[in-house]
Amino acid sequence: MTGAVPTTSEAQLTFVLVHGAFQTGSAWADVAAALRGRGHVVHTPTIAGHGPNAQLDLTHADAVDSLVAYLRENDLSDVVLVGHSIAGTFIAKAAEEVPERIKRVVFQNAVVAADGNALAEEFPPEMAAVFGHVDPAQGFILPFEVVRERACNDVDLATATRLYAEMSPIPVAYMTDRLNLEVFYDLVGTGKLRTSYVNAVNDIAMPPGEHAWFPRFAHRLGPLCRILQLEGAHYVMTTRPEELAETLVQAGRD
């Protein structure tokens, strides 16, 4: 943040941006720079089980623990906790642990799992079927062709190839562990946890229609969920970082 000066009078927010599957905190680099340029504080932790050489015999709870530990170790409060893609389940479970540290949870094309579901169960049946064939020792990663067509639909081949080259498998249990989200839904339903849903309208990582990100997952956050949409596809943090930063401010502010 060398010399960056906020150009608006917007109140400073503290963002914790949680990357999606196969990626690390570096996925947010451009958005973090844009937010810092506007005067906000930004953290981009890498969740356990992600990144090259990550441990692959972890459970979903381990991922959540690593996020909660990050929030505690940095003694963060009044956090706008943003989750992308499968990280929707990490931020929901983390919010159950440390609701007092959180200003608002923001789901950005992220899974809002139904109570009792595993992440895999939130994907269309044809995708969910994939997980039965994955070797836990190898971890789980989608083939390039799927990433290229469904998540990189709006970028050129060079960008898609670069993004994929930076990806690595995650623990299979992240997709298959059943999630108890009773506390999360109670916090949301009683107004103790505020929520926003951000939808990039060309994001087809979940296929359009019945299984689309939106409005399926936003509905689960109830009538006071603040909804915002922007152009872009699944890696909008790479293709439109300034617009996404603006939208995250809109999602996170009072």
Added chain:
Amino acid sequence: MTGAVPTTSEAQLTFVLVHGAFQTGSAWADVAAALRGRGHVVHTPTIAGHGPNAQLDLTHADAVDSLVAYLRENDLSDVVLVGHSIAGTFIAKAAEEVPERIKRVVFQNAVVAADGNALAEEFPPEMAAVFGHVDPAQGFILPFEVVRERACNDVDLATATRLYAEMSPIPVAYMTDRLNLEVFYDLVGTGKLRTSYVNAVNDIAMPPGEHAWFPRFAHRLGPLCRILQLEGAHYVMTTRPEELAETLVQAGRD
């Protein structure tokens, strides 16, 4: 209209812009200025039962009467009659009374009520349930939190607060009176009344999905309804007045 010169050769239109619930004609100030700047004639009447100190023991028919009276008193003809939000029902009923004065009715994120329904019945059940608990003497207004998250989702807190400060309750009967719209649907079905539907794509005052503004209400206007969409949320007349003016011209012209 001091010195404003139309920059296009578009034919002059006469707009009557009808505000939504809790607001007054002043809600359209910026759009009206934009339209006048393009050479159009613009009226922004305040409907009975709206505004500070409004009479709250009125019926839906009283609101319609006030709009029809405005059209007659100003002897307006060839009118592009635009209704926002609940005003969709005011313009539909007014069109039944004075179809000969109307060029086209334009519903802008507005309710197109089914024949026989009350406005309340067009809202999701959880919102409709609210109306049973409203004291008619106090009128009906949504709590700030709902307006902020569902209708002001894309503006900052200062703007949301200002918009809400300018709002006032409306007669409860506007929401609960059953509406006979047989004549309206006959006019539309026989091609005697032309219609357009304008949808601001981030408007979640009606929740996305089954109960969304769009395409639910546009469908009711039949196969010759002209549909247009633009960026923005429920108060797009405040956030994007130039774009909305352009879209209303597109909606209203021959």
Added chain:
Amino acid sequence: MTGAVPTTSEAQLTFVLVHGAFQTGSAWADVAAALRGRGHVVHTPTIAGHGPNAQLDLTHADAVDSLVAYLRENDLSDVVLVGHSIAGTFIAKAAEEVPERIKRVVFQNAVVAADGNALAEEFPPEMAAVFGHVDPAQGFILPFEVVRERACNDVDLATATRLYAEMSPIPVAYMTDRLNLEVFYDLVGTGKLRTSYVNAVNDIAMPPGEHAWFPRFAHRLGPLCRILQLEGAHYVMTTRPEELAETLVQAGRD
């Protein structure tokens, strides 16, 4: 292509752009110019049964034959084969004949017919009913009012009138011939034919909702269909040629 220089290093593509009903290859003039300006090769054949004085006693197979003949006579290979509107069925059937010449089929607000269906059966019932009353000797064309409100919703009357003046009837059998698409769906399902779907979000030629272009038709192309969206309505090739050219490049490239 006088002096036009590609401004990016994007790989050269060979496009064959297939117009929709009532139109001819000239419908693509502005998009073709934009693509050529970026260094791509563009063909815009007119399909049999289209254009002034077209033969009207043709079958759907005749239309497909004329497209296949064009690809063969020009010995085209590695083609990005784009179809608009009803041409979705022409490109699907042509792909069955000469898959070896095709890099990718791109449906741009185009019908992806279900195997065994006629084009008419892909329209809403109220539109499909129209075809029973058409005199085959006169061919089929939609009335101006429908074209103006459903396909020209975002243009002014002068543009709509000009577009319609350039239109001419097509053989009725194009709409009513049942289409065997087994081979097409086998090519897609086995990954031998790549597909993209491009959706102009304000295109209401198919009505929004259950019978909308999108995601209805994209779903039929399976999980590896690359989906892209842009602003604009049914004649986006006329209203936003540069944006459509950019989107077709995104849809067609590796």
